[in-house]
Amino acid sequence: MIEVNVTQESQLDKVDFNNIPFGKVFSDHMFVADYVDGQWQDMKIMPTSKISFHPSMMALHYGQSIFEGMKATRHVNGQPLLFRPEMHAERLNNSARRMSMPELPKELFLDAVRQLVRIDSNWIPKDKGSALYIRPFMFATDEFIGVRASSKYKFIIITLPVGPYYNKAVKLKVERKYVRAVHGGVGEAKTCGNYAASLLPAQLAKAEGFDQVIWMDAKEFKYVQEVGTMNLFFVFEGKKVVTPATDGAILKGITRSSIIEILKHHDYAVEERKVTIDEIFEAAANGTFVEAFGTGTAALIANIELIQDGDHKIEMTEADWDLSNRMKNYINSLRAGEIEDPYGWVETLNNVSEIAS
Numbered sequence: 001m002i003e004v005n006v007t008q009e010s011q012l013d014k015v016d017f018n019n020i021p022f023g024k025v026f027s028d029h030m031f032v033a034d035y036v037d038g039q040w041q042d043m044k045i046m047p048t049s050k051i052s053f054h055p056s057m058m059a060l061h062y063g064q065s066i067f068e069g070m071k072a073t074r075h076v077n078g079q080p081l082l083f084r085p086e087m088h089a090e091r092l093n094n095s096a097r098r099m100s101m102p103e104l105p106k107e108l109f110l111d112a113v114r115q116l117v118r119i120d121s122n123w124i125p126k127d128k129g130s131a132l133y134i135r136p137f138m139f140a141t142d143e144f145i146g147v148r149a150s151s152k153y154k155f156i157i158i159t160l161p162v163g164p165y166y167n168k169a170v171k172l173k174v175e176r177k178y179v180r181a182v183h184g185g186v187g188e189a190k191t192c193g194n195y196a197a198s199l200l201p202a203q204l205a206k207a208e209g210f211d212q213v214i215w216m217d218a219k220e221f222k223y224v225q226e227v228g229t230m231n232l233f234f235v236f237e238g239k240k241v242v243t244p245a246t247d248g249a250i251l252k253g254i255t256r257s258s259i260i261e262i263l264k265h266h267d268y269a270v271e272e273r274k275v276t277i278d279e280i281f282e283a284a285a286n287g288t289f290v291e292a293f294g295t296g297t298a299a300l301i302a303n304i305e306l307i308q309d310g311d312h313k314i315e316m317t318e319a320d321w322d323l324s325n326r327m328k329n330y331i332n333s334l335r336a337g338e339i340e341d342p343y344g345w346v347e348t349l350n351n352v353s354e355i356a357s
C-alpha cells in the first residue's frame, strides 16, 4: 500500500551525531500522502526533498494546517522504540476535526511512522536522551482564494535526529496582556496559528530576560493554562501534584498524560483541576510549594527556575527539582528500554507485525 522509493544518496555520513544542530538536519526519507476526491491516496516513502506549490495554496492563506511531534528512541540493545504512537494518531485526528480537515486512518498513520522509522533507523542517535524527532503534519492544498475548507490536503512525515535537548531550567513570565486560547477556540488543536500568535508575546518576554510565558485563561487572567509547547505541573508538600485540567483551551499533552499516570503509580495525589496563579504564590509564601515543571515531547521534562508575575517571584534551584529530575530520568529510562514498562507505552519496532506492502 505504501510505495517505497529508497534514496541513492544517503546524507547520513555527513551528520556529526555528537553535535546535531536542533531542527535543521533531516533524515533521508519522508512519507507523503494526498487527500483527493474524499480519499487518502498515493501513499509513498521517498527521498526527503523540496515540494513546489501554487501561490494560492489554501494553507498559506487560511491556515488549515496541523501537526504532531513525537520521538523514536533506541533501546539499549539497539532496537528502535516508539512511545505511545496511537495517542499521536488520535490527537492528529482530533486536531483535524476541529480544523475541518479530513481524518487520517489510524492504521495508515501508524504504518507510515513505523515504516519510515525502520527505513531511517540508522538516523536514531545512540546517546540516551537523544532521539529521532518525528514531525507528521497535514495542510490544505486547494488552489483557491476564498474562505472555505479545502477539498485537497497533503499529509507528510519528516524526521530529524536531535541531540539531548538542552536541559537548561526556564524562567517564566506570567502573561497578563496576550492570551493563547479561549474556550470554544482552537487551543486544544495542534494547529499552526496557535504558535504564530505566541511569537510576539514570547519575543517581548525574552527581551525582559524570560524564556517563555505562562498563558493564563483568556477571560479573567486568573487560571493557569500552559507554557509555549509544554504543559505545567505544580508540586506541593505531602506528595501532592496539581496540573491544570484540559478544558478545551489547553493542549492535551501526551507527556502530561504519561506523567500523571506515572505519578499516580508512585502514590502521588495528582489533581487535574483549575489552578489559580494566586494559589501558587500563596503556597510559595507559606512554604507548602515545592517546585513546578513543564512537560512536552521535545524537552520531556523542563525544570523551572523562575515564575514571575509583575514584581512577585518564585525562585527555584537544583535543590527543589527532586521530583522533576526523577521524572525526567524515569521517562528517559523508559524510552531507552532500561527499565520495565508497566504501562505498555513503549513499542519495539522490530516486533511490530510486518505491514503488508
Ligand SMILES: *Cc1c(COP(=O)(O)O)cnc(C)c1O
Residues within 6 Å of the ligand: 069, 190, 226, 227, 228, 229, 230, 231, 251, 252, 253, 254, 255, 256, 295, 296, 297, 298
Ligand atoms: C505539543 C504541545 C504540548 C506537549 O504535548 P506532548 O504531547 O507532551 O508533546 C503542550 N502544549 C502545546 C501548546 C503543544 O503544542
